[in-house]
Amino acid sequence: MTPSPPSMPVTRRNTPDRVLTRSGRNAPRRRWRGASVNLLYLPALFLTLAFVAYPLYEVLSLSLNQWNGYSQVRSFVGFDNYVRLTQDGYLPSILGNTLIYGFGSALLQNVFGLGIALFLDRRLRGHSAVRAMVYLPVMISGLIMGYIISLFVQYDGGVFNEILGIFGVAPVDFMANPTRAVLIIMAINVWQYTGVTMIIYLGGLQSIPHALLESARLDGAGSWATFRHVTAPLLVPAISTAVVLNLIGGLKLFDVIVSMTGGGPGFATHSLSSYISNQYFNAQKAGYSAALGVLTFALIATMSSLLTRMFRARQVEAL
Amino acid sequence: MKQPLAKRARAHAANLSLSSLLVLIYALPLYVAISLSLKDITDQSSLLSLPTAPTWDNYIKVFADGTIGRAIFNTAVITALTVLLQVVIAGMAAYPLARRKTRFNRWIQSGFLSVLMIPPLSILVGVYSTMVALHAISTYWGIIIILVAFGLPFPIYIFANFIVSIPISLDEAAELDGCGPIRTFFLIIAPQLRPVIVSVVILNGVGTWNEYGYALYLLQKREMYTVTLEISQYFSASSASNLNGAAAAAIVVILPLVVAYLALQKYFIKGALDAALKG
Structure with a gap:
């Protein structure tokens, strides 16, 4: 993955920066060239400020206004939109759905992803084909996947009912029950993106030195003990990446919901993301939608930084 | 470290069935979509069945x-x-x-x-x-x-x-x-x-x-x-x-x-x- 640099004696000049900076505040700072090199990040900085930071500011300011999304008139209403968050009868269940999409996906994707990775890590015949298949749906848009899976869960002649019929089970209207519909949407997300988790774990497993596993075996450790005491601790970085990635992915869930249910029945399967879009463009409550956006942003930023911190602590422990 | 033959056969069978299960779970939605796209619009057969008279009509219409x-x-x-x-x-x-x-x-x-x-x-x-x-x-x-x-x-x-x-x-x-x-x-x-x-x-x-x-x-x-x-x-x-x-x-x-x-x-x-x- 890294280019093979011509071999040369390791002096302070060509030691990786990371090593220097780890050693703390007093580490010699690298200034081998004038500040003019910083010109190179100006385009990226400009784009980020203009098209990410400014819209973020717009969202914050709109959340203090009442606005229908297109007229010239915006009226300042202070924190009214935030007060309305607490009075919105749909919001508790939408928040609950979002957490199910996030934590449910993170849990199941990691269980299945790790399981499949451990299975495929033995690299028997046919395993590379299995790996290719499991990763394949990652190539396909969540939206289109949702439409295809709709063919499975539909009441009339849906694939699942067809299969149930073989066993003499009466057809089920899968998406009519709100809780079940939420769980099905989560399951589709898990199914589609377990491939990503699997790849992360396969990478993690391959980076574990064989000598360690070998010596554990020579010490008489069984396969569970080896996994528990050698493999698992060394996988902590992979687990951390996978959990954070899956959690954020699940909390942001949008495409599949649009194509599976459009948030319905009623508002029963909305996530925060799809509800934001619904409130802005369907209900034309731009200010309220902005307040929902701020809530979503705060939720996801808090979750991901808490988790990252938690895993960082675990990692030190594991080493 | 040679395992007894019966045990190896069992491991092989387990590997094969788990592999096929995974491939099946991941291939089925694509199979259903492809097979549906090759069926005539009047074909009311099961989504799981293979198209009996595959037709490119749907694709031709999509491009037309x-x-x-x-x-x-x-x-x-x-x-x-x-x-x-x-x-x-x-x-x-x-x-x-x-x-x-x-x-x-x-x-x-x-x-x-x-x-x-x-x-x-x-x-x-x-x-x-x-x-x-x-x-x-x-x-x-x-x-x-x-x-x-x-x-x-x-x-x-x-x-x-x-x-x-x-x-x-x-x-x-x-x-x-x-x-x-x-x-x-x-x-x-x-x-x-x-x-x-x-x-x-x-x-x-x-x-x-x-x-x-x-x-x-x-x-x-x-x-x-x-x-x-x-x-x-x-x-x-x-x-x-x-x-x-x-x-x-x-x-x-x-x-x-x-x-x-x-x-x-x-x-x-x-x-x-x-x-x-x-x-």
């Missing part, structure tokens, strides 16, 4: 209609330009961040990275009103500039990590030869980035091709629609009437990426690993 062709063209233009700009702009940005680690630059770098934590839909309202003000709705440049801006942090991070591993003596040699920072980056560093560029192109390319959330609001004219928008037209307009046509349209849209993936699997997997382990 023209909307999918146009959507593929739009998506290809948007994806190509978005990814190209991301690679160039992120590569440039990564260079000073990797080589000149002042406190200010560290601060800039974590600023870029924190963009990853913003759920796209959460600032949709702000993005939309900004783009309306710029008259950028239903334009190529409008959607491209938004997708580029939101897709920068991940390539910046990958490129910066990679540049750190390139010996700094190369930069110094270029400097001695009279190259300024910009020429040093483009002549000396950029060519070294090839392997990670491949990963970035694949990951951001797939993401851009499949993008829906922003396209839905920024591209409102039908002739600007991308593939995801056009497919949702097919499925919602024909939710009861023409699922066969919709399935054919979906397959047409999915196919380019799936073929590329199957042909270049190694790079796709490496791309996913680069993203996971460096990002």
Whole structure:
């Protein structure tokens, strides 16, 4: 993955920066060239400020206004939109759905992803084909996947009912029950993106030195003990990446919901993301939608930084 | 360490059945979509059955209609330009961040990275009103500039990590030869980035091709629609009437990426690993 640099004696000049900076505040700072090199990040900085930071500011300011999304008139209403968050009868269940999409996906994707990775890590015949298949749906848009899976869960002649019929089970209207519909949407997300988790774990497993596993075996450790005491601790970085990635992915869930249910029945399967879009463009409550956006942003930023911190602590422990 | 034959046979059978189960679970939806797309619209047979009289009619209609062709063209233009700009702009940005680690630059770098934590839909309202003000709705440049801006942090991070591993003596040699920072980056560093560029192109390319959330609001004219928008037209307009046509349209849209993936699997997997382990 890294280019093979011509071999040369390791002096302070060509030691990786990371090593220097780890050693703390007093580490010699690298200034081998004038500040003019910083010109190179100006385009990226400009784009980020203009098209990410400014819209973020717009969202914050709109959340203090009442606005229908297109007229010239915006009226300042202070924190009214935030007060309305607490009075919105749909919001508790939408928040609950979002957490199910996030934590449910993170849990199941990691269980299945790790399981499949451990299975495929033995690299028997046919395993590379299995790996290719499991990763394949990652190539396909969540939206289109949702439409295809709709063919499975539909009441009339849906694939699942067809299969149930073989066993003499009466057809089920899968998406009519709100809780079940939420769980099905989560399951589709898990199914589609377990491939990503699997790849992360396969990478993690391959980076574990064989000598360690070998010596554990020579010490008489069984396969569970080896996994528990050698493999698992060394996988902590992979687990951390996978959990954070899956959690954020699940909390942001949008495409599949649009194509599976459009948030319905009623508002029963909305996530925060799809509800934001619904409130802005369907209900034309731009200010309220902005307040929902701020809530979503705060939720996801808090979750991901808490988790990252938690895993960082675990990692030190594991080493 | 030879195991008894019976035990090995059992392990083999377990391996085979688990492998087939996984392949089945992952292949079934695609099988259903493909088989549906090859059936005539009057064919009321089970979704699970093979088409008895396969027909290309649905595909012919999809192309005759023209909307999918146009959507593929739009998506290809948007994806190509978005990814190209991301690679160039992120590569440039990564260079000073990797080589000149002042406190200010560290601060800039974590600023870029924190963009990853913003759920796209959460600032949709702000993005939309900004783009309306710029008259950028239903334009190529409008959607491209938004997708580029939101897709920068991940390539910046990958490129910066990679540049750190390139010996700094190369930069110094270029400097001695009279190259300024910009020429040093483009002549000396950029060519070294090839392997990670491949990963970035694949990951951001797939993401851009499949993008829906922003396209839905920024591209409102039908002739600007991308593939995801056009497919949702097919499925919602024909939710009861023409699922066969919709399935054919979906397959047409999915196919380019799936073929590329199957042909270049190694790079796709490496791309996913680069993203996971460096990002």
